[in-house]
Amino acid sequence: MDATLKPRDTRDVAEAVAWAAAEEQPLEIVGHGSKRGLGRPVQAAHVLDLSDLSGVVTYEPAELVLTVKAGTPLEAVEKLVAENNQELSFEPPNLTQLIGGRGASDENGAARTAGTVGGILAANLSGPRRLKAGAARDHILGMEAVSGRGEVFNSGGKVVKNVTGYDLPRALCGSYGTLAVATTVTLKVNPRPEACQSLVFSGLSDHDAVRLLCQAMGSSAEVSGAAHLPEGREGEGPGTLLRVEGFSTSVDYRIGQLESLLGEFGTPERLDDTDSQNLWQQVRDAKPVARDETPVWRISVAPTAGPEVLAALRNQFDLSAFYDWSGGLVWLSCLDGEIHDEEIRAAVAASEGGHATLMRADASVRSAVDVFQPQPAPLVALSRRLKQQFDPKAVLNPGRMVRGE
Amino acid sequence: MTAISMPAPDQEVIARRREILSALQAIVPGEGVVHDEREMRAYETDGLTAYRQLPLIVVLPETVEQVSRVLKYCHQNNVKVVPRGAGTSLSGGALPLEDGVLMSMMKFNRVLDIDYDNRAVVVQPGVTNLGITRAVEHEGFYYAPDPSSQIACSIGGNIAENSGGVHCLKYGLTTNNVLGLEMVLITGEVIRLGGKHLDSEGYDLLALMTGSEGLLGVVTEVTVRILQKPETARAVLIGFPTSEDGGRCVADVIAAGIIPGGMEMMDRPAIHAAEDFVNAGYPLDVEALLIVELDGPEREVDFLIDRVEAIGRANKATHCRVSQSEEERMTFWAGRKAAFPAVGRISPDYLCMDGTIPRRELPRVLARMRELSEKHGLRCANVFHAGDGNLHPLILYDANKPGELDAAEAFGADILRLCVEVGGVLTGEHGVGIEKRDLMTDMFSEEDLKQQQRVKCAFDDKHLLNPGKVFPVLHRCAELGKMHVHKGQLPFPDIPRF
Numbered sequence: 001m002d003a004t005l006k007p008r009d010t011r012d013v014a015e016a017v018a019w020a021a022a023e024e025q026p027l028e029i030v031g032h033g034s035k036r037g038l039g040r041p042v043q044a045a046h047v048l049d050l051s052d053l054s055g056v057v058t059y060e061p062a063e064l065v066l067t068v069k070a071g072t073p074l075e076a077v078e079k080l081v082a083e084n085n086q087e088l089s090f091e092p093p094n095l096t097q098l099i100g101g102r103g104a105s106d107e108n109g110a111a112r113t114a115g116t117v118g119g120i121l122a123a124n125l126s127g128p129r130r131l132k133a134g135a136a137r138d139h140i141l142g143m144e145a146v147s148g149r150g151e152v153f154n155s156g157g158k159v160v161k162n163v164t165g166y167d168l169p170r171a172l173c174g175s176y177g178t179l180a181v182a183t184t185v186t187l188k189v190n191p192r193p194e195a196c197q198s199l200v201f202s203g204l205s206d207h208d209a210v211r212l213l214c215q216a217m218g219s220s221a222e223v224s225g226a227a228h229l230p231e232g233r234e235g236e237g238p239g240t241l242l243r244v245e246g247f248s249t250s251v252d253y254r255i256g257q258l259e260s261l262l263g264e265f266g267t268p269e270r271l272d273d274t275d276s277q278n279l280w281q282q283v284r285d286a287k288p289v290a291r292d293e294t295p296v297w298r299i300s301v302a303p304t305a306g307p308e309v310l311a312a313l314r315n316q317f318d319l320s321a322f323y324d325w326s327g328g329l330v331w332l333s334c335l336d337g338e339i340h341d342e343e344i345r346a347a348v349a350a351s352e353g354g355h356a357t358l359m360r361a362d363a364s365v366r367s368a369v370d371v372f373q374p375q376p377a378p379l380v381a382l383s384r385r386l387k388q389q390f391d392p393k394a395v396l397n398p399g400r401m402v403r404g405e
Numbered sequence: 406m407t408a409i410s411m412p413a414p415d416q417e418v419i420a421r422r423r424e425i426l427s428a429l430q431a432i433v434p435g436e437g438v439v440h441d442e443r444e445m446r447a448y449e450t451d452g453l454t455a456y457r458q459l460p461l462i463v464v465l466p467e468t469v470e471q472v473s474r475v476l477k478y479c480h481q482n483n484v485k486v487v488p489r490g491a492g493t494s495l496s497g498g499a500l501p502l503e504d505g506v507l508m509s510m511m512k513f514n515r516v517l518d519i520d521y522d523n524r525a526v527v528v529q530p531g532v533t534n535l536g537i538t539r540a541v542e543h544e545g546f547y548y549a550p551d552p553s554s555q556i557a558c559s560i561g562g563n564i565a566e567n568s569g570g571v572h573c574l575k576y577g578l579t580t581n582n583v584l585g586l587e588m589v590l591i592t593g594e595v596i597r598l599g600g601k602h603l604d605s606e607g608y609d610l611l612a613l614m615t616g617s618e619g620l621l622g623v624v625t626e627v628t629v630r631i632l633q634k635p636e637t638a639r640a641v642l643i644g645f646p647t648s649e650d651g652g653r654c655v656a657d658v659i660a661a662g663i664i665p666g667g668m669e670m671m672d673r674p675a676i677h678a679a680e681d682f683v684n685a686g687y688p689l690d691v692e693a694l695l696i697v698e699l700d701g702p703e704r705e706v707d708f709l710i711d712r713v714e715a716i717g718r719a720n721k722a723t724h725c726r727v728s729q730s731e732e733e734r735m736t737f738w739a740g741r742k743a744a745f746p747a748v749g750r751i752s753p754d755y756l757c758m759d760g761t762i763p764r765r766e767l768p769r770v771l772a773r774m775r776e777l778s779e780k781h782g783l784r785c786a787n788v789f790h791a792g793d794g795n796l797h798p799l800i801l802y803d804a805n806k807p808g809e810l811d812a813a814e815a816f817g818a819d820i821l822r823l824c825v826e827v828g829g830v831l832t833g834e835h836g837v838g839i840e841k842r843d844l845m846t847d848m849f850s851e852e853d854l855k856q857q858q859r860v861k862c863a864f865d866d867k868h869l870l871n872p873g874k875v876f877p878v879l880h881r882c883a884e885l886g887k888m889h890v891h892k893g894q895l896p897f898p899d900i901p902r903f
Contacts, residue, residue, distance in 0.1 A: 003895060005895070005896065012896065015896040016896045018896075019893060019894075019895065019896045021888065022892045022893065023892060060763070060765070061660065062656040062659055062660055062764070062765065063763050063764055063765065063794075064659065065763070085662060124604060124605075124609070126604075130603065131603075134577065134581050135603070135604055137609060137612060138577065138580075138581050147856060147859075149888055151852055151855070151856070152852065153850075153852050153853045153855070153856040154849065154850070154853050155849075155853060155856065155857070157761070157829070157830040157848075158763070158828055159761045159762065159763055159793070159794055159828070159829050159830055159833075160574070160761075160793045160794070161569060161573065161574075161578070161761050161790070161793040161794065161795045161833040161834065162761055162830040162832070162833060163566065163567045163569075163578070163616045163832050163833065163834055163835075163836055163837075164830045164831045164832050164837060164841075164845075164848060165837065165845070165849065165853075165854075165857050165875065166613055166616065166617055166857050166860050166861075167567070167580065167612050167613060167615065167616050168613075168856065168857065168860065170580065170609060170612035170613075171608065171609045171610070171612040171613045171860075172609075173609060173612070174604070174605060174608070174609050175608055175609070179608070190664065191659070191662035191663070191664060192662070193662075194662065211522075214522040214523070214524075217524060218521055218522070218524060218546075218633055219633055220545070220633040220634065220635055220636050220701075220702070221702075222701065246701075246705065247662075247705055247708060247709070249704055249705065249708050250701065250702055250704060250705030250708070253702050253704045253705070254702055257702070300602045300603050300604055300606075301601075301602045302520075302523045302525070302600070302601035302602050303522065303523050303601075304522045304523055305601075305602075325603060328523075328601075328602055328603060329603070352600065352601055352602075353585075353597075353600035353601065353602060354600065354602040354606075355602070355604075355606035357606075372606060372607060373606035373607070375606065375607055376596070376597075378590070378594040378595070378596050379596050379597075379598075379607065379610075382590070382596065382610065382863065382864070383607055383608050383610075385862075385863040385864075386608060386610075386860070386863040388863075389859035389860070389862055389863045389885075389886070390856070390859060392886070392888060393888070401607065
């Protein structure tokens with residue numbers, strides 16, 4: 001009796017989840033399906049498709065507040081805010097090339113979209129600007145959602161500053177739809193920078209590159225992107241990238257400031273607005289590791305630990321990688337097609353702390369290994385208690401984050 | 406005496422006081438356990454001084470192990486625990502319980518690690534907010550959230566309350582600046598969340614902990630993000646004939662793509678009180694005064710100051726002055742920062758409220774506040790974090806006049822209901838505590854609050870940590886856990902499925 005339920009409104013969602021809980025029939029929660037290949041494969045016979053829960057509820061540019069239904073396409077939202085000279089500052093990535101083609105296609109078989117607002121929040125995915133502007137979770141203000149009990153609830157608010165009650169909207173970000181189904185979300189939007197320029201330094205070792213990035217991040221130049229591509233943009237050799245955004249007079253000044261601050265690393269190439277945008281989009285969407293079908297990991301550690309983790313792994317297997325977030329985010333492709341989860345977990349454990357997520361692998365692999373970072377026992381128990389409170393019958397995306405839960 | 410009542414103390418626990426005392430003394434030696442009534446007086450209230458209560462016992466642990474053992478003992482023996490930082494909460498978050506142990510974290514006062522490369526500082530929770538900046542400012546760094554109590558308030562308390570400050574429109578609240586925590590659950594289990602790396606590796610429990618008002622766990626270590634200080638900062642003082650003009654100016658600044666480091670507004674009573682107190686040079690013939698601070702590279706700041714000035718003039722500003730020196734900038738702020746004590750000079754007591762509204766509602770809210778002021782027969786002065794719509798109405802009253810505290814509280818409750826009515830919230834940065842606890846039902850439905858309490862049940866199912874705060878009614882976790890199941894057909898069969 002596999003069914004796809006396509007709710008029209010919040011009430012339908014509540015009804016569907018209540019039914020699922022009563023019948024103990026697990027649901028896979030889907031927007032556009034663009035991130036279906038992310039996380040562990042869900043063990044559910046039925047699909048709850050939220051793509052009809054789409055549209056802007058309210059948008060008040062002067063208040064910096066946007067409320068949309070959770071199934072609204074991300075691209076539509078970005079277009080709307082851009083028309084008002086605003087943006088989602090966390091720079092939501094489009095991972096279609098990396099993980100698309102695994103259920104994320106329309107009737108014509110083409111990769112559909114960058115996904116929905118609900119999806120990007122459920123996975124808490126952020127781009128290069130995360131360093132300066134915060135993550136997806138830092139931009140959520142409020143949420144209407146349906147718990148695994150089929151109960152509709154609101155949390156947070158529709159103003160930019162609010163500490164009333166537990167911060168459930170933020171906590172639900174990154175929960176991959178395993179605690180509640182978001183139906184409406186309120187986001188904080190920001191003015192779109194007037195100008196953007198980048199610097200590209202060439203020929204640096206990973207270690208020196210991350211030293212440069214950390215120095216730039218520790219300056220007052222308000223760097224909004226700090227990445228290192230050991231193989232360069234087109235295989236031309238190492239390129240270390242810095243981005244500065246804002247009012248053009250200020251961007252010029254800060255770019256100059258960085259050039260003199262970082263003189264010891266050589267003379268960088270300057271990229272203008274358009275080239276900058278293109279370059280950072282590549283970084284945002286993990287393009288350097290998106291080609292082919294190799295397993296891809298995303299590792300988050302302290303920036304200075306990035307090169308150490310990667311050096312340890314390079315000794316063990318053939319890989320291609322690049323750094324974002326000042327060196328703290330490592331995107332890694334296992335060129336031999338193996339998963340290497342043990343080596344990667346060990347390298348992360350040897351650093352000061354962090355986590356690794358298997359971003360791309362076949363479903364059979366993703367159900368066999370830990371896709372997310374395994375956690376210590378008390379944390380596992382606490383997360384399980386939270387899951388039981390919100391979804392006692394385990395009907396929301398069972399198995400997506402943790403095997404059997 | 407006062408309108409907000411705390412849960413009835415458990416006499417059975419009070420009767421066990423001696424036994425509990427010796428158990429705690431076995432865990433925390435020497436002066437780490439305070440039980441003398443006179444010494445415990447120091448802990449009977451926090452920043453919400455209208456409420457006072459002596460705790461059962463005060464304990465000041467020094468190690469994580471002691472925290473863990475105390476909590477475990479309390480959990481096993483059903484003793485309530487109220488965690489406390491510096492005791493500056495304005496919402497009564499650290500108000501003790503007669504039948505509860507008060508756990509002060511102020512002996513956890515060390516800076517553990519300063520890591521400039523990774524822009525992270527690891528501190529113990531009793532370190533003050535300003536103490537973090539002090540530890541790194543010689544290298545040009547600072548910690549961005551700056552609640553006005555920053556000289557005294559602890560970072561652990563900032564986590565509990567998700568504290569803000571005048572700079573949070575641009576730099577975020579505590580939750581946006583915290584990277585990691587070590588904390589102890591009521592069971593005594595120690596867990597670590599986050600660290601110097603970004604984003605959480607499972608459920609974002611860091612998000613839940615930040616702003617949880619001491620109801621979910623006791624923080625024993627904090628990792629925060631530090632930033633390099635902006636190259637310069639300048640402020641402009643803009644006076645308006647009406648609050649509508651001021652409000653429109655704020656909206657126009659934001660619409661111009663400018664996010665100022667700080668954007669504060671004061672109404673006429675607040676301007677006059679502040680000017681009388683510190684002689685900041687505020688104009689006295691305006692209805693609304695805006696302080697807009699721009700920070701960043703000098704060239705950017707100069708450019709933006711000109712734009713803000715022009716926007717002010719376009720909105721009928723009658724007074725406009727740009728700070729010409731660091732000293733003058735500080736003078737502009739001196740008045741705003743002294744607004745509370747300044748109001749304290751013109752009134753024996755005052756209540757500081759903390760609602761947030763959509764900014765467009767400002768004129769309507771101010772007009773309604775004037776009506777409420779007449780209704781309750783009390784004066785009110787207003788300061789706002791104008792950029793984010795966070796209001797701080799100060800209600801002036803005299804606690805020695807019978808009925809005035811009640812009237813002030815009723816006035817405050819009306820203001821907060823008004824905030825919710827216009828689409829805002831009860832608290833922007835001070836927390837719910839006991840102060841706004843009974844108003845939670847004005848903002849949230851029963852169902853909304855149930856979900857919040859489910860979080861509590863996952864962390865502390867016996868309701869031992871800081872009970873009586875935040876939630877107007879405590880549902881037993883067993884009761885909340887029940888599921889009402891209605892079996893039935895596949896839902897909404899009338900619509901297409903693939």
